[in-house]
Amino acid sequence: xxxxxxxxxxxxxxxxxxxxxxxxxxxxxxxxxxxxxxxxxxxxxxxxxxxxxxxxxxxxxxxxxxxxxxxxxxxxxxxxxxxxxxxxxxxxxxxxxxxxxxxxxxxxxxxxxxxxxxxxxxxxxxxxxxxxxxxxxxxxxxxxxxxxxxxxxxxxxxxxxxxxxxxxxxxxxxxxxxxxxxxxxxxxxxxxxxxxxxxxxxxxxxxxxxxxxxxxxxxxxxxxxxxxxxxxxxxxxxxxxxxxxxxxxxxxxxxxxxxxxxxxxxxxxxxxxxxxxxxxxxxxxxxxxxxxxxxxxxxxxxxxxxxxxxxxxxxxxxxxxxxxxxxxxxxxxxxxxxxxxxxxxxxxxxxxxxxxxxxxxxxxxxxxxxxxxxxxxxxxxxxxxxxxxxxxxxxxxxxxxxxxxxxxxxxxxxxxxxxxxxxxxxxxxxxxxxxxxxxxxxxxxxxxxxxxxxxxxxxxxxxxxxxxxxxxxxxxxxxxxxxxxxxxxxxxxxxxxxxxxxxxxxxxxxxxxxxxxxxxxxxxxxxxxxxxxxxxxxxxxxxxxxxxxxxxxxxxxxxxxxxxxxxxxxxxxxxxxxxxxxxxxxx
Amino acid sequence: xxxxxxxxxxxxxxxxxxxxxxxxxxxxxxxxxxxxxxxxxxxxxxxxxxxxxxxxxxxxxxxxxxxxxxxxxxxxxxxxxxxxxxxxxxxxxxxxxxxxxxxxxxxxxxxxxxxxxxxxxxxxxxxxxxxxxxxxxxxxxxxxxxxxxxxxxxxxxxxxxxxxxxxxxxxxxxxxxxxxxxxxxxxxxxxxxxxxxxxxxxxxxxxxxxxxxxxxxxxxxxxxxxxxxxxxxxxxxxxxxxxxxxxxxxxxxxxxxxxxxxxxxxxxxxxxxx
Numbered sequence: 001x002x003x004x005x006x007x008x009x010x011x012x013x014x015x016x017x018x019x020x021x022x023x024x025x026x027x028x029x030x031x032x033x034x035x036x037x038x039x040x041x042x043x044x045x046x047x048x049x050x051x052x053x054x055x056x057x058x059x060x061x062x063x064x065x066x067x068x069x070x071x072x073x074x075x076x077x078x079x080x081x082x083x084x085x086x087x088x089x090x091x092x093x094x095x096x097x098x099x100x101x102x103x104x105x106x107x108x109x110x111x112x113x114x115x116x117x118x119x120x121x122x123x124x125x126x127x128x129x130x131x132x133x134x135x136x137x138x139x140x141x142x143x144x145x146x147x148x149x150x151x152x153x154x155x156x157x158x159x160x161x162x163x164x165x166x167x168x169x170x171x172x173x174x175x176x177x178x179x180x181x182x183x184x185x186x187x188x189x190x191x192x193x194x195x196x197x198x199x200x201x202x203x204x205x206x207x208x209x210x211x212x213x214x215x216x217x218x219x220x221x222x223x224x225x226x227x228x229x230x231x232x233x234x235x236x237x238x239x240x241x242x243x244x245x246x247x248x249x250x251x252x253x254x255x256x257x258x259x260x261x262x263x264x265x266x267x268x269x270x271x272x273x274x275x276x277x278x279x280x281x282x283x284x285x286x287x288x289x290x291x292x293x294x295x296x297x298x299x300x301x302x303x304x305x306x307x308x309x310x311x312x313x314x315x316x317x318x319x320x321x322x323x324x325x326x327x328x329x330x331x332x333x334x335x336x337x338x339x340x341x342x343x344x345x346x347x348x349x350x351x352x353x354x355x356x357x358x359x360x361x362x363x364x365x366x367x368x369x370x371x372x373x374x375x376x377x378x379x380x381x382x383x384x385x386x387x388x389x390x391x392x393x394x395x396x397x398x399x400x401x402x403x404x405x406x407x408x409x410x411x412x413x414x415x416x417x418x419x420x421x422x423x424x425x426x427x428x429x430x431x432x433x434x435x436x437x438x439x440x441x442x443x444x445x446x447x448x449x450x451x452x453x454x455x456x457x458x459x460x461x462x463x464x465x466x467x468x469x470x471x472x473x474x475x476x477x478x479x480x481x482x483x484x485x486x487x488x489x490x491x492x493x494x495x496x497x498x499x500x501x502x503x504x505x506x507x508x509x510x511x512x513x514x515x516x517x518x519x520x521x522x523x524x525x526x527x528x529x530x531x532x533x534x535x536x537x538x539x540x541x542x543x544x545x546x547x548x549x550x551x552x553x554x555x556x557x558x559x560x561x562x563x564x565x566x567x568x569x570x571x572x573x574x575x576x577x578x579x580x581x582x583x584x585x586x587x
Numbered sequence: 588x589x590x591x592x593x594x595x596x597x598x599x600x601x602x603x604x605x606x607x608x609x610x611x612x613x614x615x616x617x618x619x620x621x622x623x624x625x626x627x628x629x630x631x632x633x634x635x636x637x638x639x640x641x642x643x644x645x646x647x648x649x650x651x652x653x654x655x656x657x658x659x660x661x662x663x664x665x666x667x668x669x670x671x672x673x674x675x676x677x678x679x680x681x682x683x684x685x686x687x688x689x690x691x692x693x694x695x696x697x698x699x700x701x702x703x704x705x706x707x708x709x710x711x712x713x714x715x716x717x718x719x720x721x722x723x724x725x726x727x728x729x730x731x732x733x734x735x736x737x738x739x740x741x742x743x744x745x746x747x748x749x750x751x752x753x754x755x756x757x758x759x760x761x762x763x764x765x766x767x768x769x770x771x772x773x774x775x776x777x778x779x780x781x782x783x784x785x786x787x788x789x790x791x792x793x794x795x796x797x798x799x800x801x802x803x804x805x806x807x808x809x810x811x812x813x814x815x816x817x818x819x820x821x822x823x824x825x826x827x828x829x830x831x832x833x834x835x836x837x838x839x840x841x842x843x844x845x846x847x848x849x850x851x852x853x854x855x856x857x858x859x860x861x
Contacts, residue, residue: 421727421728421729422682422708422727422729424727425723425724425727425729426708428723429710429712429720429723429724432716432719432720433710433711433712433713433716433720437710437711437712438708438709438710438711439708439709440704440705440706440707440708440709441692441693441694441697441704441707441709442694442704443694443695443697443698443704444694452693452694452695453692453693453694453695454694455709455711458705458708495693495695495696495699496693496696497655497656497659497692497693497696498655498691498692498693498696498740498743499691499693500691500740500742500743501690501691504742521741521742522741522742524741526741559648567741582742584691584693585740585741586653586656587653587654587655587656587740
């Protein structure tokens with residue numbers, strides 16, 4: 001049996017408001033592109049509960065609403081911002097099912113057929129989804145409503161009227177309609193809801209609002225609907241009453257109305273309505289095309305002047321982006337942070353030609369998706385950065401999105417280690433001390449000893465592994481163990497363990513490399529116990545400008561300060577300059 | 588099966604292959620670590636090996652002791668054990684870390700010590716960030732062995748041009764933080780310090796090993812005899828190589844006992860060319 005989740009966010013427009021205004025009560029929104037000021041003849045597109053209680057309705061003109069009440073504030077919001085907010089919710093919802101459909105301006109549908117057992121049941125599934133959305137939206141998530149039913153229409157209806165099927169009193173926003181009970185679930189719902197349900201357009205991608213434009217025929221929906229009005233005149237006011245009507249007469253009524261009026265779903269209204277009344281809705285969801293680049297933005301009314309304050313806002317941004325990444329089963333290889341300054345300050349301090357914003361970025365060695373990992377990586381960079389002027393906005397962009405591959409359980413260690421622990425650590429270290437100081441040693445095929453060792457960044461797949469989205473496991477308490485040492489084979493190393501770069505001059509002639517001679521290395525004096533010729537480098541790397549000619553010697557030295565044992569050193573004589581150098585140690 | 592000893596190891600000392608599976612791995616201590624091939628040093632240590640979830644100090648005069656070789660041997664052992672325990676020859680083994688502020692660790696030496704270089708993360712922090720970096724690395728719990736070089740070698744310099752060893756006066760707090768970070772994990776932190784460097788208080792480590800060279804040639808003979816009994820494949824040994832002989836003195840054990848007086852002269856065969 002098909003199972004679809006509907007997420008209804010009645011006041012989603014708050015998500016698109018500046019942070020300072022998002023908690024205001026009594027707000028009516030107009031969907032107008034381009035930051036146009038509110039005009040008297042503008043149509044109200046969305047209202048919150050407080051504004052509705054004061055008599056403001058969707059579709060009402062601003063002048064009429066103002067005449068009804070003076071306690072409502074009106075804000076213009078670009079439809080693209082609403083679509084962007086819906087895209088954020090869709091990203092999180094994609095973590096519980098697929099495909100995901102978005103309906104303007106407050107509904108997201110996701111097909112969860114056959115996945116409930118992965119979450120421990122349908123109730124646990126909707127709870128998990130509610131928790132993830134809470135992580136994304138913060139306090140704004142308290143108004144959302146989630147319903148699980150046999151089809152998208154029934155799920156939407158129940159989500160709008162969620163009280164009867166609440167999973168628990170503590171979570172009134174989550175409802176689960178038992179399989180096969182969808183017709184019964186909508187029986188007592190008013191037909192008035194059809195007005196909105198039939199008019200919500202499907203959003204196919206992030207650029208929907210700018211591509212198609214939001215014409216007045218599309219939004220806001222009218223409060224009246226000829227079908228509903230006709231049924232109301234006939235005394236049929238609920239879905240249950242409609243279902244118990246004579247089907248033949250009902251069908252003829254609806255078809256007659258269809259020829260007179262234009263419905264959003266005009267060609268199949270009658271057919272769909274009868275199926276809905278029977279508890280069926282086979283309509284496939286239209287997949288929402290996800291954005292290739294994720295970005296989020298925070299605005300500050302009063303400018304932020306210190307990195308510490310910026311870090312506080314940055315954590316919230318990264319939390320939302322992390323929720324979207326994990327919902328999409330993706331991770332990012334790069335984090336870009338753009339700081340937008342107060343232009344007036346910048347002009348005064350640096351002149352007209354100065355840049356009004358700064359961009360920092362962090363390249364991640366492996367794709368990361370958790371908030372804390374992303375935050376630690378960017379924090380190291382931001383703490384060392386000084387703001388040029390008060391910051392009015394900060395934008396985080398994740399431009400190199402990659403698939404977050406699952407990692408199998410690793411049995412090679414006693415303690416369970418989170419798969420992203422090492423990539424996150426390397427990201428943080430590279431941001432703090434520089435990527436050139438972190439890596440793995442690579443042996444290079446070269447005659448010159450100093451060119452035979454190089455520090456390189458770890459290659460993906462050989463050292464690092466992208467971690468999956470999920471909880472970090474706790475390391476269990478275990479007894480302390482003893483780790484025995486590996487008994488190195490009897491091979492003698494041809495190469496020293498430590499190599500000095502550059503070599504240290506000894507200020508000695510080769511004839512002085514004999515037993516009993518003294519050497520000064522750094523702050524210490526040493527006596528040569530033995531000197532053995534080892535190898536000669538001659539005519540190597542002749543195609544370069546630094547073709548060395550060296551005689552290498554193995555020296556056994558004893559320190560004058562601590563005459564307890566010899567030091568095994570590697571020295572060479574430069575045959576061109578006749579100087580001696582210390583090059584390494586066996587240590 | 589031919590070539591297998593009673594303890595489950597092959598006659599040449601390598602672990603039994605995966606397909607044999609003759610029972611529990613013999614020679615293991617609590618926790619499932621494979622028996623050491625470094626028999627002499629293991630026998631000298633209080634618990635039969637290096638402790639896990641603890642900080643161990645390897646102390647030697649600068650460039651004298653084979654502490655770097657000991658640290659690399661520990662890394663190789665951890666990686667080998669990880670491959671053994673995962674039961675899959677494709678496993679790359681546990682990750683190890685090496686903090687090298689003086690930038691002197693040499694890549695070709697890793698292969699000789701059987702260390703998988705792709706599983707050894709080398710970090711070269713400036714001395715000003717050293718404490719913060721090592722604590723962060725320990726807290727990540729991503730490493731089986733974390734080796735920290737606090738002494739350098741004579742003549743080495745950091746990227747800032749400093750030649751001196753790290754001042755240990757302030758490292759008591761750092762060591763405690765390291766110990767807390769690796770407690771209840773299987774990570775071993777190895778601190779390589781200069782025994783001749785002045786310090787007001789000893790570092791609060793779980794185990795301190797003082798590495799010195801054995802002046803007595805009789806120990807060299809004893810080592811040669813032990814090599815005859817060792818698990819190394821004789822055909823692969825190069826007769827011209829003379830291993831160094833080292834004293835390993837347990838200055839402090841897990842119980843906090845600080846030994847004095849008699850030294851435990853144990854010849855430890857670490858094959859470096861003589």
